[in-house]
Amino acid sequence: MLVIISDTHLTDGTSGETIDAKAFRIFTQRLRDLAYDASWRADGHYRPIKELHLLLLGDILDVIRSTQWLEGKVRPWDDSQSQAFTDRVTAITNGILERNRESLAVLKNLKNGKTITLPPARPDGKVADVDWRPDAAGRVPVDVHMYYMVGNHDWFYHLRGSAYDKVRSAIVQAIGLDNLPNMPFPHDPNEFPQSEAFAVLRQAYLEHQVFARHGDIYDPSNFDGDRDKSSLGDAVVVDLVDTFSAEVQQQLGTRLSPEFVKGLREIDNIRPLSNIPVWIDGLLRVTGTDPALGKSVKDAWNDIASEFFNTPFVIEHPKIDLVKWAQDLTRKISFDALSKFVLKFAGLLHSSDRPDYTDALHEKAFLDRSAQAIVYGHTHQYMLVPLEVSAGTDGACEQVYINSGTWRPFHELAKRHPSEEEFVPYQLLTYLAFYRDDERGGRRYETWNGALSLAR
Numbered sequence: 001m002l003v004i005i006s007d008t009h010l011t012d013g014t015s016g017e018t019i020d021a022k023a024f025r026i027f028t029q030r031l032r033d034l035a036y037d038a039s040w041r042a043d044g045h046y047r048p049i050k051e052l053h054l055l056l057l058g059d060i061l062d063v064i065r066s067t068q069w070l071e072g073k074v075r076p077w078d079d080s081q082s083q084a085f086t087d088r089v090t091a092i093t094n095g096i097l098e099r100n101r102e103s104l105a106v107l108k109n110l111k112n113g114k115t116i117t118l119p120p121a122r123p124d125g126k127v128a129d130v131d132w133r134p135d136a137a138g139r140v141p142v143d144v145h146m147y148y149m150v151g152n153h154d155w156f157y158h159l160r161g162s163a164y165d166k167v168r169s170a171i172v173q174a175i176g177l178d179n180l181p182n183m184p185f186p187h188d189p190n191e192f193p194q195s196e197a198f199a200v201l202r203q204a205y206l207e208h209q210v211f212a213r214h215g216d217i218y219d220p221s222n223f224d225g226d227r228d229k230s231s232l233g234d235a236v237v238v239d240l241v242d243t244f245s246a247e248v249q250q251q252l253g254t255r256l257s258p259e260f261v262k263g264l265r266e267i268d269n270i271r272p273l274s275n276i277p278v279w280i281d282g283l284l285r286v287t288g289t290d291p292a293l294g295k296s297v298k299d300a301w302n303d304i305a306s307e308f309f310n311t312p313f314v315i316e317h318p319k320i321d322l323v324k325w326a327q328d329l330t331r332k333i334s335f336d337a338l339s340k341f342v343l344k345f346a347g348l349l350h351s352s353d354r355p356d357y358t359d360a361l362h363e364k365a366f367l368d369r370s371a372q373a374i375v376y377g378h379t380h381q382y383m384l385v386p387l388e389v390s391a392g393t394d395g396a397c398e399q400v401y402i403n404s405g406t407w408r409p410f411h412e413l414a415k416r417h418p419s420e421e422e423f424v425p426y427q428l429l430t431y432l433a434f435y436r437d438d439e440r441g442g443r444r445y446e447t448w449n450g451a452l453s454l455a456r
Contacts, residue, residue: 001034001035001038001049001051001052001053001208001433001434001435001436001439001440002052002053002055002204002205002208002210002433002434002436003031003034003052003053003054003055003431003432003433003434004054004055004057004210004212004375004404004431004432004433004434005027005054005055005056005057005060005404005407005430005431005432006056006057006058006059006060006151006214006377006378006404006405006406007057007058007059007060007151007377007378007380007404007405007406007407007408008059008060008406008407008408009059009060009062009065009153009406009407009408010060010061010062010096010099010100010103010104011062011065011066011096011099012066012068012092012095012096012098012099013095013099014066014067014068014095015065015066015067015242015245015265015268016065016265016266016267016268016269016409017265017266017269017409018062018100018408018409019103019407019408019409019427019429020103021100021102021103021106023103023407023427023429023452024103024106024107025106026429027106027429027431028106028109028110028115028116030431030448031052031054031110031116032115032116032117032134034433034446035049035052035116035118035142036118037440038433038435038439038440039118039121039439040440040441041438041439041441041442042438042441042442043125043438044125045121045125045126046121046125046126046127047121047125048118048119048120048121048140048142049118049142049439050142050143051142051143051144051145052116052142052143052144052145053145053146053147053200053201053204054107054110054144054145054146054147055147055149055201055212056146056147056148056149056175057149057151057212057213057214057375057377057404058149058150058151058152058153058154058187058214058216058377058378059150059151059152059153059154059214059377059378060148060154061093061096061097061154061157061171062096062153062154063076063089063092063093063096063153063154063156064076064152064153064233064234064237064238065153065237065242065268066092066095066096066242067242067246068088068091068092068095069088069092069238069242070238070242070243070246072084072088074088075230075235075238075239075313076230076234076235076238077229077230077234077235077313080156080159080228080229081159081161086161086163086164086167089156089163089164089167090163090166090167093156093167093170093171094170097170097171097174101174104174104175105174107146107175107176108174108175108176109176110144110146110176111144111146111176113141114134114135114141115134115135116134116141116142116144117134117135117136117139117140117141117142118139118140118142119138119139119140120138120139120140145178145197145200145201145204146175146176146177146178147177147178147179147197147198147201148171148175148177148179148185149185149186149187149189149212149213149214150185150186150187150214150227151187151214151215151216151377151378152214152216152219152222152223152231152233152234152378154185155187155227155228155230157171157184157185158184158185158186158187158227158228159184159228160184164184165181165182166181168181168182168183168184168185169181178197178198178200178201179197180193180195180197183195186198187213187214187227188213188217188227189202189205189211189212189213205371206370207436207437208434208435208436209370209371209372209373209434209436209444210371210372210373210375210434211363211365211366211370211371211373211374211375212374212375212376212404213375213376214376214377214378215354215355215359215376215377215378215379215403216355216378217355218354218355218356218359218376219233219353219354219355219378220354221233221236222234222378230313232314232317235308235311235313235314235317237268239304239307239308239311239314240304240305240308241267241268243304243308244264244267244300244301244304245264245265245267247300247303247304248261248264248297248300249261249264251296251300252293252296252297252300255293256287256289256293256297257287257288257289259283259286259287260283260284260287260289263279263283263287264280264283266279266409266411267279267280269408269409269410269411270411270423271380271410271411271412274342275342275413277335277338277339277342278339278342278343278413278418278421279411279421279423280297280335280339281335281336281338281339281421282339282420282421282422282423284297284335284336285421286421294334294335294336295334297335298334298335339421340419343418343419353379353381354378354379355376355378355379355403356379356383356401357383357385357387357401359376360374360376360385360387360401361387366387366388366399369390369392369397369399371399372397372398372399372400372444372445373399373400373401373402373434373444373445374387374399374400374401374402375401375402375403375404375432376401376402376403376404377403377404377405377406378403379403380405380406380408380428381403381405382403382404382405382406382428382430382447382449383401383402383403384400384401384402384403384447385400385401385402386398386399386400387399387400387401398444400445402432402445402447404430404431404432405428405430405449406428406430407427407428407429407430408427408428409425409426409427409428409454410425410426410427410428411423411424411425412424412426425453425454426451426452426453426454427451427452427453427454428449428450428451429448429449429450429451429452430447430448430449430450431447431448432445432446432447432448433445433446433447433448
């Protein structure tokens with residue numbers, strides 16, 4: 001069995017909220033159920049599976065969403081081998097590991113031989129009568145392998161060098177990964193290192209007929225052709241989104257309500273991102289912020305945006321023209337007017353989130369039919385799209401595209417009266433499972449996409 005999750009975006013706590021350890025405990029319970037179900041075979045008999053492969057498909061730890069980048073002058077697009085840069089990545093990573101110690105320990109415990117266990121089989125193919133507790137005597141441990149691939153918010157772990165080996169070593173230890181710390185965490189399946197661990201994963205891809213990558217290579221805003229370098233998306237998060245929240249709090253924090261300041265830190269969790277002006281205007285209204293103070297917030301945004309567009313890294317980026325045009329267009333209007341504009345024309349805007357199923361159609365594993373499932377993450381939008389049905393040696397070959405969604409909070413605009421600027425918060429949890437041979441009664445895959453409302 002091969003299980004895939006992505007986009008947990010665990011941070012050091014200096015930006016918006018992230019998902020907590022309860023989600024990882026729920027996931028552990030689901031893994032036990034999946035392993036048990038996988039042990040029922042196509043012939044109707046029960047035979048415990050021996051191993052489970054868990055693939056962390058990028059953006060698990062989020063190095064970009066940290067206000068530590070605002071301390072000093074080093075930025076993600078600077079020299080990645082400089083002492084200042086490696087020190088910053090080390091400090092942020094240590095902060096992430098410490099803040100999420102409980103969550104990551106849950107993952108690590110998957111490999112202790114007592115967390116994912118199964119009842120043994122009887123000679124007649126039925127389930128033996130043993131205690132249901134996973135650590136009870138007589139239960140059969142499942143050998144769990146765990147691998148980390150990078151995306152666009154954790155690409156630093158793809159960098160070479162002794163400083164990054166030390167960072168990777170801390171991650172491997174904290175999560176219990178099969179990755180070797182002295183090898184860059186792979187970004188592309190073709191980069192799987194020639195180590196025993198990734199030979200096992202490479203074989204798991206083939207046996208489960210799966211091809212998976214983070215998918216950021218299809219998003220030009222978040223991939224500039226080299227995963228050892230930064231992208232425009234990094235600059236937007238660090239020098240626009242995070243800087244705006246920090247500057248507003250610094251300049252106006254004593255005059256703004258704590259609820260408004262806290263709400264600003266959540267703007268990266270708004271979906272779609274085009275609704276950020278609606279979110280900010282709603283915060284101003286709900287918290288009873290004086291209109292003059294609201295204008296000061298908009299002025300702060302304009303100032304930060306102007307500085308952002310004068311950054312050499314941003315000026316030189318080929319994708320910046322449309323973003324700058326939008327900023328120039330909206331510079332002189334209030335958040336209230338900008339919110340009304342977004343709400344009026346939202347229906348005319350089509351999502352351009354990439355990757356999507358059209359990218360899957362060009363993967364070699366799709367074209368040569370070695371994969372029945374092409375899996376990407378990155379967009380945070382769970383999706384399953386049928387791609388093609390063709391004749392195969394073992395019958396019909398049914399190929400699908402699946403997006404692995406996310407594990408993070410969402411704030412989504414209520415649809416009935418959008419002009420009221422009310423958002424519903426919830427947490428998402430998506431995971432994918434793939435089966436080989438006669439596991440799970442001969443089924444090829446199952447997906448789970450759940451939501452949990454936030455406590456009030």
